[in-house]
Amino acid sequence: MVSSRVALFTITLLVPLFVIGNESGNELPSSDYLAVGNYCYLSSVPDGENQKKVVAKVSKKIVKKGDKTFIAIHQIMPSRNFNMKDEFVLNRDMTPTHFYHSRMGGKSLSIDYDFDGDSTSVFLLGQQTNKDGFSLMFDGKLWEGNLWGTLFTALPLQHNTTFSIPTYHYQNGLSQLEIVGVRKNDIVFNKQSIPVFEVDVNASGLITTYFISVEDRIELGYENSAFSQWIGGNCNDMKSLN
Numbered sequence: 001m002v003s004s005r006v007a008l009f010t011i012t013l014l015v016p017l018f019v020i021g022n023e024s025g026n027e028l029p030s031s032d033y034l035a036v037g038n039y040c041y042l043s044s045v046p047d048g049e050n051q052k053k054v055v056a057k058v059s060k061k062i063v064k065k066g067d068k069t070f071i072a073i074h075q076i077m078p079s080r081n082f083n084m085k086d087e088f089v090l091n092r093d094m095t096p097t098h099f100y101h102s103r104m105g106g107k108s109l110s111i112d113y114d115f116d117g118d119s120t121s122v123f124l125l126g127q128q129t130n131k132d133g134f135s136l137m138f139d140g141k142l143w144e145g146n147l148w149g150t151l152f153t154a155l156p157l158q159h160n161t162t163f164s165i166p167t168y169h170y171q172n173g174l175s176q177l178e179i180v181g182v183r184k185n186d187i188v189f190n191k192q193s194i195p196v197f198e199v200d201v202n203a204s205g206l207i208t209t210y211f212i213s214v215e216d217r218i219e220l221g222y223e224n225s226a227f228s229q230w231i232g233g234n235c236n237d238m239k240s241l242n
Contacts, residue, residue: 029094029143029154031069033217036062040235041221044228045077056082059235062150067092071150074238086146094154095120096144101170109170115141122168138166138174145169145177148201149219152179153212157197159184178202187211189220196220 043056056077063070071088083105089098095115102108109126120142125133143151145167155163163179181200186193195214200207208224221230 027156028141029151030156031064031067031090031092031094031154033154034062034064034069034150035153035216035218036064038235039218039231040233041229041231042233043075046226055079057233057235057238058229059238060150068097069094071147074235076238088144088147090144090147093141094143094147094151095141096147099144099146099170101126101146111144111168111170113142113144113168120168124170136168138168140166142166142168142174143177145172145175148177149210149212149222152199152201152210153217153219155179157182157199157212180207184214194220 041058087100099111165177199210
């Protein structure tokens with residue numbers, strides 16, 4: 001239970017979401033693009049001590065109910081005894097109404113979002129905030145800074161488009177998620193040629209490329225100089241959204 005709220009902070013968001021090179025104009029993301037279902041991924045991440053690659057398994061479930069979308073992401077890394085869960089409740093334009101995060105079955109965090117037509121209020125509650133609860137207020141719409149790949153599949157992707165998306169992250173605060181390039185290309189995946197959108201994301205100078213199938217908008221995977229993740233494996237033993 002929230003015992004108190006600290007004074008409300010107001011931060012002005014100067015740069016709204018925009019699309020460059022898209023003939024259809026400044027379209028918002030839309031859950032209409034999303035492919036519902038259960039997905040399993042295998043991730044390769046570096047071991048900090050000896051630079052060997054260790055494997056993480058990621059389960060993702062996407063459910064639509066009316067104009068709301070529910071997404072559950074569960075990641076485990078047995079070699080590091082790592083266990084993390086994220087759950088999202090999203091509007092049709094992929095703006096969040098609720099985010100829940102937990103690690104190792106212990107520390108947890110929840111965020112409630114509310115857009116009133118002009119500004120977004122963000123209320124955080126949980127052990128990771130080190131407070132009983134506090135609120136922030138931002139001008140305009142915001143998207144959840146913990147949701148990347150699925151958000152990209154919901155964008156009006158076209159060849160040679162770029163996007164700048166205002167996001168809030170509970171650790172990093174307010175920022176612009178920069179998609180610096182989109183290419184339509186064919187890749188060989190599971191011995192088949194698949195048309196994809198290659199989506200380049202710039203995060204503090206590190207370029208990560210996401211591969212999204214053109215036909216059904218499924219996130220196939222991503223790669224950068226340190227990490228990679230591709231759809232595959234078996235996640236039947238992992239807890240997902242009911």
